[in-house]
Amino acid sequence: MQVSAYLKLSVAVALVTIALKTGAWWWTGSVSLAADALESFVNLAGALFALAMVTIARRPADADHPFxxxxxEYFSSGFEGVLIIGAALGIAWAALQRLLAPQPVQGLDLGLALSLVSTLLxxxxxxAMLRNARVHRSMALEADARHLFTDVWTSIGVMLGLLGVWxxxxxxxxxxxxxLVAANILREGAHLVWRSxxxxxxxxxxxxxxxxxxxVLDGFAQPRLIRFDHVASRNAGRRRFVDLHMHMPAGWSLGRAAALRGTVEQALMDAVPGLxxxxxxxPLDVEAEAVKDEQMTDESKQEQAR
Incomplete structure (x- = not known):
């Protein structure tokens, strides 16, 4: 399945779990089940936003976005993290009010059964989403999967706690x-915002x-003939980039140098999918001027620090 298909499935499952958990809260009056239901609303909003961002991420490069x-997808992860943090604060406020004025819970048998079904879903x-997030290198899918795992552990904790009340x-x-549910999802929300x-x-x-x-570079390097330096890499959603310098004898023809460069680039992209x-x-005895200027700037800063 494609990333967008999993996110559409996530939207559908979120709607089902909202119905199940809201029913469990309404039947029992449990504030912890209410907190669990509120997180499912966050799941729905996060999945919808992730689906929108994945659709945008799949657009081809254009004049305004040449890369x-x-x-x-990182906006999706950050947005979902902010939603989680907001839900955690709301849950904590409601829990504090109930802690000051405890109220009985009822009908836990049906409430726990509904919660268990939603947890299994x-x-x-x-x-499945986390496994495919690694295959497709999708940050949006990974964020949604991790949020769902947080929801699963939250639900398990709620059910165990309510059994204790019972x-x-x-x-x-x-x-x-x-x-405790609020603290757990607050941690997960902060992690997603950081990753984003x-x-x-x-x-x-x-x-x-x-x-x-x-x-790969070591496989092409040759003493006093070919060397590589200033390797810089970065992530951009599913795409990965690497930039570097390849030094070779100044007497080589442009055609020979370009052919070797093409071979190295292809070897790198074959070794690292999505790169x-x-x-x-x-030439072997030449450094890029930008690199020289950067090195001089770094040396000046070190001298000033001394």
């Missing part, structure tokens, strides 16, 4: 569980991918 629209979908009669356990910000700021590729790139490689050709 494509891949970063749109969310868990199955989240597992067994002990301690009414304060219900709002206490809701507060790192992507928008052109975070470097992960260490494993950088090692793959270096391995776009860009290589600047330089």
């Amino acid at each position: 494509g629209h891949h970063k749109a 969310n868990g199955s979908l989240a597992w 067994a002990t009669g301690l009414l304060w356990l219900d709002p206490l569980i809701a507060l 910000s790192q992507g928008l700021m052109d975070e470097a590729l992960d260490a494993a991918t950088q090692a793959q790139i270096q391995q 776009r490689a860009s290589i600047q050709l330089l």
